[in-house]
Amino acid sequence: MDNLNNILFINTGGGIGDALTSVPTLNYINDNLKPKNLYYFSTDLGNFWFDTKLQEYRPDNLITVKNFPEHFGFRDHHIKVSKDVIKNFEFDEFDLIIDNQTRFKNTLIYRKIPHKYYVSPCLNYLMSKPITFMRKREIFANRIIDYFNKIKKLNIKPNYKISIPNNFINEAKKLIPNENYVGFSITAGHPTRIKEINYEEIIKVANYFSDKFIPTFFIENKFQELIAKIKQKVKKAYFPEDQSSAEFKKPMLVTALGSLTKFNITIDNGISHMLSFSDNKNYIFFNNSSKKFQPLNDNSFIYDCSLNNTSIDKLTSEKIIEFIEKN
Known part of the structure; x- marks a missing residue:
């Protein structure tokens, strides 16, 4: 060829x-x-x-x-x-x-x-x-x-390296000036599918890490009720995209922000794919089908609930924290 x-x-x-x-x-x-x-x-x-x-x-x-x-x-x-x-x-x-x-x-x-x-x-x-x-x-x-x-007798892995434009990196550095942040993506694009962790358990996880880090949420504005709940219950909860200029409110900003956090916690959703290009450590929680849709980079750590005899909506904060700290 x-x-x-x-x-x-x-x-x-x-x-x-x-x-x-x-x-x-x-x-x-x-x-x-x-x-x-x-x-x-x-x-x-x-x-x-x-x-x-x-x-x-x-x-x-x-x-x-x-x-x-x-x-x-x-x-x-x-x-x-x-x-x-x-x-x-x-x-x-x-x-x-x-x-x-x-x-x-x-x-x-x-x-x-x-x-x-x-x-x-x-x-x-x-x-x-x-x-x-x-x-x-x-x-x-x-x-x-x-x-x-x-x-072609090659042994080449998928290439997740992309060039994040400088203007997006500069915007992200204004919003996340150091590594004292932990990213969270917890909303699913298809509400008919069971993909989400129970929000009360996520709040416990965020508060656990808030002693050392700033819990940083990547959530669309349409989830206003959830955003209000997180602001009320999570210490130091931060929503960086709220502070961003309109011209940067695109998926690449999530990739840029995700590259600057200490690590990111996400479910199987569109944002998890944006974070897969961040060249950062990402913990991705699947309800099932992780073998089909998981990223194949070295920085993605996959928890498949179906392989652990549970459902993602039954996953406890203790299990989430244990998985992160072991990896």
Whole structure:
């Protein structure tokens, strides 16, 4: 696989966390395949994260694809039009398509897009060209990297190193001037799923660490009732984004702030992915599925409740503190 000028990366997950999860793979592609153009398609319903809220995480050669059919790959009739989407580009075929999902129907549709090479973990990579067979790992961040490591005989880990822009670092240093802070992210983006630790237990954890550190919460303004409760019950509770200028209220500020704390405590949510790029020690508490969504950097310490015979909403402050102090 040489001279890969135009690569299409398909990431069907549409949330901001899904986009952030793909960044280490995008970094790997650029570091090892060195494409001229890296086209990125996601079923994000027009959010186009790397052109908006995640612009600072965006690789320089990334081009967001905005002209594929809505929900492309998820509708049966798309198989009739997938060959024609190449007309939206100034070339006749992609040098490589990387299909970072495992649904068989979607893969059949995406493989119709004209290409030279095709990589997908679907059916344990048997839909790929060049074809190979290996069992896909549960960990999402390694699926594509495993394939290229095998065929290129490499042993390279996902790359979580990003350059935090100086203006965000300077803003973060104004808000967190030293290491006497501990970051907390405790709210889930999907309230229908059990992802959150009981708030009373989090308050106990925050007060435990408040003797030495300032408990610093990364919480969106929409959680006003929770914010008021924390301010009332947690000693020295601090909400740095409240003090930030409007221009910096973006995910990159969380990454910058998270890089300056002593360490961070988070659940499985979008902010945990922002913190994974902070190059700091992060303790992430999963209810389950940690093997699929956990970051693969050396600074992430994972507590999977399902492996410890409990549920995250039943997790006690004592267990949380014990896990942190042991790691």
